[in-house]
Amino acid sequence: xVITALLTGRGNNTLKDKNVSLVCGRPxxxxxAIAAKKSKYIKEFYVSSDNDNILTTAHKFGYSKILRPPxxxxxxxxxxxxITHALEFIYRKNRIKPGILIVLLANSATIKAEWIDESIDIxxxxxxxxxxVPVNLDLDHHPYRAKKxxxxxxxxxxxNFGDEQISTNRQDLEPxxxxxxxxxxxxxxxxxxxxxxxxxxxxxxxxxKPLVVEKCFDVHDIEDIELSEKWVKRxxxxx
Numbered sequence: 646x647v648i649t650a651l652l653t654g655r656g657n658n659t660l661k662d663k664n665v666s667l668v669c670g671r672p673x674x675x676x677x678a679i680a681a682k683k684s685k686y687i688k689e690f691y692v693s694s695d696n697d698n699i700l701t702t703a704h705k706f707g708y709s710k711i712l713r714p715p716x717x718x719x720x721x722x723x724x725x726x727x728i729t730h731a732l733e734f735i736y737r738k739n740r741i742k743p744g745i746l747i748v749l750l751a752n753s754a755t756i757k758a759e760w761i762d763e764s765i766d767i768x769x770x771x772x773x774x775x776x777x778v779p780v781n782l783d784l785d786h787h788p789y790r791a792k793k794x795x796x797x798x799x800x801x802x803x804x805n806f807g808d809e810q811i812s813t814n815r816q817d818l819e820p821x822x823x824x825x826x827x828x829x830x831x832x833x834x835x836x837x838x839x840x841x842x843x844x845x846x847x848x849x850x851x852x853x854k855p856l857v858v859e860k861c862f863d864v865h866d867i868e869d870i871e872l873s874e875k876w877v878k879r880x881x882x883x884x
Contacts, residue, residue: 646744648765649689650681651731652703654751655718656696663864664694664751665702668873669881673864674699676754676873677828678706679883681747683758686765689743692751693731694718699751711735724748725848728837745769746831753827754873755861758883764830764856775835775842775850780822781860784815825861 654664654674665672681687692703693711695718700710711734717726728748736742745768747761764777788803789811795801812818829849831837836850843851864870 648745649743650747652692652749674751677749680756748829753863756827775852777830777854779825780855787821
């Protein structure tokens with residue numbers, strides 16, 4: 646089975662050049678790029694972007710360039726379109742599509758090579774698994790505790806609880822997990838090309854296994870850069 650890493654990042658962001666912003670003296674995308682390079686499984690490495698700086702920087706770390714067209718690089722462009730575009734590029738080049746695709750998000754430094762390999766191991770042991778994604782436990786933002794602004798600007802619930810009594814104590818609620826958005830490991834035939842998928846990330850398929858890790862995050866603003874530096878100083882062990 647061909648196991649391939651795909652680093653994704655676009656240039657049009659609210660925080661200018663965030664994917665190549667320096668974190669502990671290195672470009673942000675260095676961290677997902679090198680974590681995948683340290684995997685014992687991954688042999689092919691690609692980067693998809695509309696931005697030459699991102700492409701050139703990732704290429705220095707051993708990633709083959711995939712120039713993403715402008716129509717797939719807008720803020721509202723679905724991530725799956727960039728993924729399928731990259732898979733088509735890889736197929737044209739190699740005449741074979743990856744069996745497992747590791748999608749690396751260029752704006753997250755909170756990643757470890759062992760997390761990637763643990764996720765790949767899960768799919769290698771069970772081919773029915775459509776995807777493995779890192780998640781972290783978060784009861785503070787439990788969906789049952791979330792509100793939306795409804796009619797006449799009053800707060801309203803997202804769910805119809807009926808007569809069910811919902812505890813206001815977070816520890817009484819069923820544990821809730823949130824995707825980390827640092828990387829996704831996709832069993833290509835069971836996820837991207839399946840006809841069904843779990844909303845909202847339907848390209849992950851229906852049989853998604855969690856890899857429960859410490860809290861991770863992606864970078865959206867300068868405060869996230871600072872948090873990333875703190876995480877790297879505590880956790881980064883690769884050169």
